[in-house]
Amino acid sequence: MKALVLEKFGDPSVMKVTERPEPRPGEGELRVRVRAAALNPVDWKIREGWLKEAFPHEFPITLGWDCAGVVDEIGEGVSGFQVGDEVMAYGRKEVIRDGTLAEWIVLEPRHVAKKPPELSFETAAAVPLAGLTAWQALFDAGGLAAGQTVLVHAAAGGVGHFAVQLAKAAGAAVIGTASPGNHDFLRSLGVDHPVDYASADLADEVRDLSGGGADLVFDCIGGEALAASADFLASGGRIISIVDSAQVETLLANGVAAGWIFVEPNSDQLARLARKAVSGEMKVEIAEAFDLEDFRDAFAKLEAGHTRGKLVVRMG
Numbered sequence: 678m679k680a681l682v683l684e685k686f687g688d689p690s691v692m693k694v695t696e697r698p699e700p701r702p703g704e705g706e707l708r709v710r711v712r713a714a715a716l717n718p719v720d721w722k723i724r725e726g727w728l729k730e731a732f733p734h735e736f737p738i739t740l741g742w743d744c745a746g747v748v749d750e751i752g753e754g755v756s757g758f759q760v761g762d763e764v765m766a767y768g769r770k771e772v773i774r775d776g777t778l779a780e781w782i783v784l785e786p787r788h789v790a791k792k793p794p795e796l797s798f799e800t801a802a803a804v805p806l807a808g809l810t811a812w813q814a815l816f817d818a819g820g821l822a823a824g825q826t827v828l829v830h831a832a833a834g835g836v837g838h839f840a841v842q843l844a845k846a847a848g849a850a851v852i853g854t855a856s857p858g859n860h861d862f863l864r865s866l867g868v869d870h871p872v873d874y875a876s877a878d879l880a881d882e883v884r885d886l887s888g889g890g891a892d893l894v895f896d897c898i899g900g901e902a903l904a905a906s907a908d909f910l911a912s913g914g915r916i917i918s919i920v921d922s923a924q925v926e927t928l929l930a931n932g933v934a935a936g937w938i939f940v941e942p943n944s945d946q947l948a949r950l951a952r953k954a955v956s957g958e959m960k961v962e963i964a965e966a967f968d969l970e971d972f973r974d975a976f977a978k979l980e981a982g983h984t985r986g987k988l989v990v991r992m993g
């Protein structure tokens with residue numbers, strides 16, 4: 678089968694589309710014929726070797742953690758799925774090796790939810806990793822409740838654009854950071870107050886807009902933006918980052934309530950996100966869809982760091 682593969686860590690030149698053996702499902706696994714996969718910044722971070730201490734890996738590595746496709750083979754002991762089911766999945770495994778940028782992937786049911794027929798494969802592939810991250814950061818780690826104010830850093834990106842909509846639907850007031858060219862987009866998602874992350878008065882603006890400070894800061898950018906967030910946190914507020922665990926440690930050492938999470942597979946949450954996408958409560962913005970052969974253009978766009986919504990790769 679065709680797959681986007683690395684045989685060593687490095688810059689974009691180490692990626693190639695090549696033939697890999699077709700996987701077969703073992704006990705407790707199902708095989709998905711991938712129809713679309715989404716890209717996430719973690720794909721280039723894996724390629725660069727940034728996660729090599731965090732997760733075991735084996736070369737050759739097939740990139741990609743998100744997909745939508747059709748179940749075409751089922752191993753012993755799997756219930757709840759049948760051959761022919763259309764599914765969507767966040768397919769991160771214990772060992773980084775077999776990814777979703779391939780014609781087939783073998784997964785466990787915990788990675789997978791049924792794809793509603795109303796969602797295209799491309800739209801469904803865009804949801805899992807970024808949607809689950811937003812959900813787990815806002816609600817599981819952040820404890821966001823109706824009536825609170827959340828600030829989302831990088832609100833126009835893959836994770837951010839889901840987060841602002843989930844927060845709004847949960848009854849929160851939402852402040853989102855983006856460059857000015859994305860402010861109308863943020864408003865269209867329901868963001869109450871788009872703010873420019875380059876503003877010199879960001880902390881004052883956020884304190885004013887939130888009536889004293891944000892109850893939750895959801896950080897999708899790290900670095901200075903995360904460090905400065907303590908300046909506009911409400912009393913009793915908390916910061917959740919998905920990017921910068923080192924800065925979180927510094928905040929904690931300074932007495933700020935902060936935490937860092939890494940997204941986990943969760944098929945129940947994924948099914949709920951899929952329903953929200955169908956109902957329109959959570960719009961799925963696809964910035965661009967690429968064919969697998971055009972992966973270099975797709976990764977160049979991903980790595981530029983200014984994607985509005987999600988980038989998707991069609992797998993035929």
Ligand SMILES: NC(=O)c1ccc[n+]([C@@H]2O[C@H](COP(=O)([O-])OP(=O)(O)OC[C@H]3O[C@@H](n4cnc5c(N)ncnc54)[C@H](OP(=O)(O)O)[C@@H]3O)[C@@H](O)[C@H]2O)c1
Binds near residue numbers: 835939979983
């Ligand atoms: N820990 C986890 O489980 C987890 C899960 C998912 C993602 N992540 C990480 O979280 C980060 C965000 O992921 P993503 O998929 O949302 O990325 P993404 O889609 O590539 O984010 C792109 C967005 O970032 C915005 N941006 C760029 N510079 C910014 C700045 N200085 N301040 C605020 N916004 C800025 C851009 O807005 P403009 O175009 O307006 O500049 C763009 O909309 C990545 O580092 C990713 O690796 C971690």
